[in-house]
Amino acid sequence: xxxxxxxxxxxxxxxxxxxxxxxxxxxxxxxxxxxxxxxxxxxxxxxxxxxxxxxxxxxxxxxxxxxxxxxxxxxxxxxxxxxxxxxxxxxxxxxxxxxxxxxxxxxxxxxxxxxxxxxxxxxxxxxxxxxxxxxxxxxxxxxxxxxxxxxxxxxxxxxxxxxxxxxxxxxxxxxxxxxxxxxxxxxxxxxxxxxxxxxxxxxxxxxxxxxxxxxxxxxxxxxxxxxxxxxxxxxxxxxxxxxxxxxxxxxxxxxxxxxxxxxxx
Numbered sequence: 001x002x003x004x005x006x007x008x009x010x011x012x013x014x015x016x017x018x019x020x021x022x023x024x025x026x027x028x029x030x031x032x033x034x035x036x037x038x039x040x041x042x043x044x045x046x047x048x049x050x051x052x053x054x055x056x057x058x059x060x061x062x063x064x065x066x067x068x069x070x071x072x073x074x075x076x077x078x079x080x081x082x083x084x085x086x087x088x089x090x091x092x093x094x095x096x097x098x099x100x101x102x103x104x105x106x107x108x109x110x111x112x113x114x115x116x117x118x119x120x121x122x123x124x125x126x127x128x129x130x131x132x133x134x135x136x137x138x139x140x141x142x143x144x145x146x147x148x149x150x151x152x153x154x155x156x157x158x159x160x161x162x163x164x165x166x167x168x169x170x171x172x173x174x175x176x177x178x179x180x181x182x183x184x185x186x187x188x189x190x191x192x193x194x195x196x197x198x199x200x201x202x203x204x205x206x207x208x209x210x211x212x213x214x215x216x217x218x219x220x221x222x223x224x225x226x227x228x229x230x231x232x233x234x235x236x237x238x239x240x241x242x243x244x245x246x247x248x249x250x251x252x253x254x255x256x257x258x259x260x261x262x263x264x265x
Contacts, residue, residue: 009072010056011080012048015041019082022048023073023100025091025115026186027138027178029055032090034172035165036250040257047085049076051096053182060185066092066193070099077107084109086261091115091218091243092186095193101203110264111207111230112257115215115243117222118229120197124219134187138180146173153217153243162248169247200229207233208260210253212245234260 012030020040022033030048037046050057051069073096077085087108089097094116101108117123129137137145150159150170159166207230211223220237227233236256238245246253 007052007058007060009052009058009076010050011076012046012050014046014048015044017042017044019077019080019085020044020046021073021077021082021085021087022046023069023087023089023093023096024048024051024054025093026190027054027183028090029057029176029178031055031172031176032247033088035168036246036253039254044086047076047080047082049073051093051186053185054178055176059179059182063185063188065189066095066099067103069096069189070103073100074104074107077104082107086110086112086264088112088114088257089116090246092190095119095190098198098200098203099193101205102198102200105204108205110205110260111203112210112260113207113223113226114210114246115212115218116226117218118198118200118226119194122197122229123194123222123225125194126217129187131184131187135180135184138178138183142174142177145177146170149173155212155214155240155242155248157240158242158248165247169244200226201231203230205232206260206264208257209233209235210245210256211235211237212241212243212248213237213239214241215243215245217243 024032029050053060087097094113209223209226211220223235227235238249238252241248
């Protein structure tokens with residue numbers, strides 16, 4: 001556990017080598033980096049913090065913003081005395097990654113933004129969900145909720161093409177169910193972030209933007225909009241995949257990341 005102000009942020013470390021900081025998405029903890037990052041651990045140390053209120057990190061009782069999660073991530077790197085890290089942000093983790101690159105550019109070697117978007121009116125919005133909708137959804141039976149999530153975030157062919165992997169991911173979702181009270185704090189932070197455009201044109205580090213070409217949650221057009229705004233960025237679309245493309249096609253995802261890392265100065 002890493003102390004951040006008065007709370008404790010749980011950090012999982014895997015592998016050895018140059019650092020990769022992995023930032024999980026909405027309602028998730030570091031489990032979303034399972035099943036696809038083993039190859040990266042051969043040459044890198046994965047630093048995987050659980051965001052406030054998620055996984056094994058302390059639960060919180062008060063509101064916060066995405067900027068605060070970026071501050072947490074920066075402090076994790078500081079307390080590990082880490083070299084500048086390649087920062088992988090998944091979905092909401094991409095919001096944190098963008099904020100971290102602006103907040104502490106000296107701690108970020110490069111960005112990998114996955115299935116995410118930027119803030120402000122220029123981006124194609126997420127599907128509408130109210131705070132009450134989120135509360136009700138996260139109070140469903142964990143297995144029912146996990147099956148619904150998989151149905152809306154993975155390609156319809158995933159379960160039939162990769163039944164064993166599908167079953168493992170489904171099991172992980174159930175085992176790592178988030179508390180609805182903590183998720184509502186995240187919901188509020190996300191809504192605030194999306195309403196206020198960030199100066200991402202000021203991000204100076206190289207950036208890889210990955211998207212599933214059939215993402216139904218975050219329209220793939222957002223990947224190209226990010227690339228228009230962030231200098232030194234490129235887009236790679238993983239074919240025939242949805243929001244969780246990195247779990248559906250881990251080899252293609254890791255190959256794209258490895259190629260990007262090899263190109264870094």
